[in-house]
Amino acid sequence: MSYDFAVWEGDASAGEHSTAATFEDLFTRYLDADLVAPTPRIRAYSEALAARFPDDQSDDTPWAAGGPSSNCSGPILYVAVSFSQAEQVGVVTERLAQEHDLVFFDPQKAPTAPINRGEVTVTTSRGRVALPDRWAFFVSEELRNFDGYVVVDSGRDHSFAQARNENGTLTLEYRDGSPQQHYQVQGIDLGDVTEALSQWAENRHQFIDKHTWERLTLWD
Incomplete structure (x- = not known):
């Protein structure tokens, strides 16, 4: 051993x-x-x-x-x-x-999956998936492919965080309730994406202060 x-x-x-x-x-x-x-x-x-x-x-x-x-x-x-x-x-x-x-x-x-297992749902290009034990590895694998994405819904109405790979560029978004509270940041690194999605699943938002966000409108 x-x-x-x-x-x-x-x-x-x-x-x-x-x-x-x-x-x-x-x-x-x-x-x-x-x-x-x-x-x-x-x-x-x-x-x-x-x-x-x-x-x-x-x-x-x-x-x-x-x-x-x-x-x-x-x-x-x-x-x-x-x-x-x-x-x-x-x-x-x-x-x-x-x-x-x-x-x-x-x-x-190493940290494993987010702790809020009862309410969290995770969706990828493969559809809804079980919350993985190896959270960091899971996010890394999903976003390694172009057009890959991960959506984390923590169970609060109209609130989610998601990340996607757009031709090699990672984009992170979050929406906290109303459409007016929908933001994104582009060109973020994989480690920050993983940390943000995990925090969102645990209802922690410290990651927001780390980045400069662009607010999205209904027409974006």
């Missing part, structure tokens, strides 16, 4: 849903596909981590599926650690990430 950690180049101050979405995106692009050469910063980090926990095949190695040097690709490193040594290795992995100004992420603690 193993415990996994990820480290990548990015914004360490991003919200938890944004960070989870970034992880899903980087994992799909750089680890699910053929590995590429690590960036200089990730290479330096993997060498520092291997210096603390040698990248070898000894009986006491903490690495469950190869060490740092064989598990980095582009801007991300992803390692599996034996469960018995996860706490010790995790502390060092996180500390070194901070020293190298990198993002540390524990996938086992």
